[in-house]
Each structure stands twice: as C-alpha cells, then as structure tokens.
Amino acid sequence: MQQLTNKRIILGITGGIAAYKSAEVVRLLKKSGADVRVVMTNGAKEFITPLTLQALSGNPVHHTLLNPEAEAGMGHIELAKWADVILVAPASANFIARLTQGLGDDLLTTLCLASEATLAIAPAMNQAMWHNETTQYNLQRLQDLKGRKLHIFGPADGQQACGDVGPGRMLEPELLTQSLANLFDRGMLAGVRVTITAGPTREAIDPVRYISNHSSGKMGYALAQAAIDAGAHVTLISGPVTIKAPSRVHLVNVSSARDMLEAALQQTPECDIFIAAAAVADYRPMTVANQKIKKSGDTIEMTLVKNPDIVATVAQHEQRPFTIGFAAETQDIDTYARSKLARKQLDLIIANDVSRQDIGFNSDNNAVTVYWPDGQQDFADRSKNALAHDLIELIAQRYHNPPHTV
Numbered sequence: 569m570q571q572l573t574n575k576r577i578i579l580g581i582t583g584g585i586a587a588y589k590s591a592e593v594v595r596l597l598k599k600s601g602a603d604v605r606v607v608m609t610n611g612a613k614e615f616i617t618p619l620t621l622q623a624l625s626g627n628p629v630h631h632t633l634l635n636p637e638a639e640a641g642m643g644h645i646e647l648a649k650w651a652d653v654i655l656v657a658p659a660s661a662n663f664i665a666r667l668t669q670g671l672g673d674d675l676l677t678t679l680c681l682a683s684e685a686t687l688a689i690a691p692a693m694n695q696a697m698w699h700n701e702t703t704q705y706n707l708q709r710l711q712d713l714k715g716r717k718l719h720i721f722g723p724a725d726g727q728q729a730c731g732d733v734g735p736g737r738m739l740e741p742e743l744l745t746q747s748l749a750n751l752f753d754r755g756m757l758a759g760v761r762v763t764i765t766a767g768p769t770r771e772a773i774d775p776v777r778y779i780s781n782h783s784s785g786k787m788g789y790a791l792a793q794a795a796i797d798a799g800a801h802v803t804l805i806s807g808p809v810t811i812k813a814p815s816r817v818h819l820v821n822v823s824s825a826r827d828m829l830e831a832a833l834q835q836t837p838e839c840d841i842f843i844a845a846a847a848v849a850d851y852r853p854m855t856v857a858n859q860k861i862k863k864s865g866d867t868i869e870m871t872l873v874k875n876p877d878i879v880a881t882v883a884q885h886e887q888r889p890f891t892i893g894f895a896a897e898t899q900d901i902d903t904y905a906r907s908k909l910a911r912k913q914l915d916l917i918i919a920n921d922v923s924r925q926d927i928g929f930n931s932d933n934n935a936v937t938v939y940w941p942d943g944q945q946d947f948a949d950r951s952k953n954a955l956a957h958d959l960i961e962l963i964a965q966r967y968h969n970p971p972h973t974v
C-alpha cells in the first residue's frame with residue numbers, strides 16, 4: 569500500500585475488546601511504510617499494554633494529557649499538528665460519545681479536537697451498544713458534521729467476543745489499513761458518477777410466489793462502498809437484499825429485472841461508469857397469475873420468457889458509460905467471459921467460478937479474473953470488501969486510460 573508510505577499516522581486505541589487487534593493494525597501500517605504514533609485511553613491500557621505497541625510502532629506510546637514530562641517531549645499540540653491522519657481503532661461507544669460532544673477530557677479526545685488532520689474511526693462494540701439509540705444518534709451527528717474530514721470505517725457484522733451475533737465487530741486490520749490507504753487516493757474516482765446494480769431480482773409467478781436466486785448483494789454493496797471511498801458519487805440500484813446500503817449512496821430499490829432495467833436506463837445518461845453486479849434472472853414467467861395459484865395436479869407447467877439483458881442494453885446506449893459486467897461461470901471461464909465481453913460490447917468483465925463452494929454467492933469471500941479487450945488480471949481469494957477496493961482501483965485505471973488513449 570504505497571499510499572501510506574511516509575504518512576504520519578496517529579493510531580488512537582480505546583477501551584474495547586478489539587484493542588488486541590490494534591497491534592496488528594500497527595504492524596500493517598508500519599509494513600506499509602507509515603510513521604505510527606500510538607495514543608491510548610486509560611481504558612485501552614486495561615486491554616493491551618503500551619509496551620507491545622511501543623515495540624511494534626518503534627515510538628513511545630502517548631497516554632497522558634496533564635503530564636509535564638509528556639508535554640515537554642512531544643506535547644499534545646505538536647502531536648496534533650504532526651499527524652496526516654488520526655485513526656481510532658477500536659473506537660468505543662464511550663469515545664464516540666465524547667467525540668460527538670467535543671470533549672477534551674483525555675489526550676486522545678483533545679488531539680481529535682486540536683488536530684486539523686483527517687479523522688477516521690473504526691467503531692467496535694457489542695451489538696446492543698451499537699444499536700443503542702444514543703450511539704446511533706451520536707454517529708448520525710458525526711456523519712452530519714460538515715467541513716470535518718471524518719470517516720467511519722465499519723463496523724462489520726458477525727460473531728462477537730461476548731457470544732452475541734450482529735453489527736459491532738471492528739473491521740479486520742487488513743481492511744482498516746486498506747480503507748485508510750484509500751483516503752489518500754480520493755482522487756482516483758473523485759467526482760466520477762458511478763451506478764452499480766446489486767442483489768438478485770424477483771420474477772413474480774403469482775401475488776405470493778416468485779423466481780429468484782441466492783445472490784446476497786454483498787459484492788455490489790462492497791463495490792459501492794469502495795467507489796465512495798475512492799471519491800465517486802454512487803447510485804446503487806438494488807434488488808431485494810437484507811444488508812444495509814453504505815450511508816452515502818443514492819439507493820434505488822427495485823424488484824424485477826424489468827424494474828432494474830428501467831432504473832438503469834434512467835441513470836445511464838447521468839453516469840460515467842456502470843457496474844452490473846446484480847444477479848438478474850435470465851427468464852421470467854410469461855404470465856403472472858392475478859390470484860394465488862391453487863395446489864391441484866401433481867405437476868404444473870409454466871412458460872418462461874427471456875428477460876432484457878441490462879448490461880448489454882446500457883453498453884449499447886448512445887450515451888454509453890464505461891460499462892462493466894460480471895460473469896458467473898461454472899466451466900471454461902476464460903472462453904465464456906471473453907465471448908461475453910465482445911458480444912455485449914463491454915469495457916471490462918469480472919468473471920468468477922461459481923462452481924467453487926467456498927466463494928461467490930452468499931459467501932464473504934470471492935476470487936475473480938477481470939478481462940478487457942487486450943488484457944486480463946487475476947484477483948486471488950480475498951474478502952469481498954478487500955476485493956471491491958482492488959477492483960475499484962483497476963476500474964479507475966482502465967476508466968482513466970481507455971485503450972485508444974494508452
């Protein structure tokens with residue numbers, strides 16, 4: 569992550585169980601060439617020792633504010649001015665509340681007040697603390713603060729240290745480091761208008777039944793977040809999913825393939841890059857019954873008709889954006905992906921092997937190969953979030969350097 573080379577980073581650590589992961593964050597930041605200074609709250613010191621962080625960062629750890637010796641060394645204002653970015657990971661509910669209030673009751677909050685550097689926080693807490701109205705209110709206030717360079721990374725959803733399951737896990741150190749690196753890359757898609765389709769479509773059979781597929785929407789949603797992190801204005805056209813959309817997208821909810829096409833065509837003249845990550849049903853029932861179909865004979869027949877090809881329609885539009893498709897294949901991936909790329913007149917196609925059980929649909933991981941007319945690149949197995957950031961980087965490169973200008 570070259571973006572972090574020589575960057576001066578304050579890593580703030582607060583009193584949460586995820587503090588043990590901060591040691592790995594320090595290691596990864598150092599590995600990326602950053603100069604790291606760790607600032608701990610009193611709570612944080614109950615979870616991980618300053619000695620560990622001093623050894624990993626190669627710098628003394630700062631944890632006291634009202635201390636003549638500390639002020640005589642690198643005082644709090646000097647430290648505040650030194651930083652290019654402050655990352656607080658984990659950020660406890662208590663810290664977030666103090667930050668929202670503008671308190672300066674310890675070294676870390678005082679630094680956040682005194683520094684003009686970009687601030688990124690990685691909330692980490694029990695799911696009930698995360699859902700708590702006050703925490704949500706505080707986060708909303710932070711999101712709404714104008715003129716402040718503030719980013720909220722995560723949290724992730726999943727199994728928690730206390731045994732609960734839900735949102736509140738700190739993002740994994742690799743993803744945090746990547747997200748931080750992306751902050752220095754904000755020019756990559758700055759001001760670029762990106763439309764992304766995601767999730768499955770539902771094709772009605774009758775008022776209560778439909779044909780659909782197992783798409784979770786995770787890949788498209790992760791791409792939307794990564795595009796936002798790269799500075800893009802993002803519209804997300806989403807089929808029915810259970811995951812939450814990133815906070816700064818323009819979300820358009822749709823159900824069927826035809827709804828999705830209509831929404832996509834509305835966006836086409838308004839967008840620079842179109843990424844078709846949705847798993848659109850290829851066929852739909854020819855007729856939709858007005859009433860619930862009754863159980864009668866042992867078999868039932870249904871005629872299906874082809875749905876419109878959304879990505880091909882956008883790619884052939886007279887105001888076509890830079891258009892990217894996905895190909896989910898089970899065999900001969902190279903051949904099928906290249907033929908789709910040419911047939912649908914796409915700029916890029918992202919192909920994955922859905923015959924693999926460990927990645928793809930509904931999984932948190934994915935591995936893909938990206939093809940363009942005169943090249944290709946493999947992205948080995950990694951989290952969908954990490955992959956999304958890597959893909960957005962490649963998409964930005966190809967978008968800014970289309971073949972005829974290379």
Ligand SMILES: Cc1cc2nc3c(=O)[nH]c(=O)nc-3n(C[C@H](O)[C@H](O)[C@H](O)COP(=O)(O)O)c2cc1C
Binds near residue numbers: 661
């Ligand atoms: C074992 C244990 C684990 C905790 N984990 C978290 C946590 O993950 N997130 C959180 O917000 N608070 C957590 N707390 C509560 C905080 O430590 C407490 O609110 C503390 O005042 C935070 O102080 P600080 O924000 O100044 O570091 C935990 C407390 C204990 C005893």
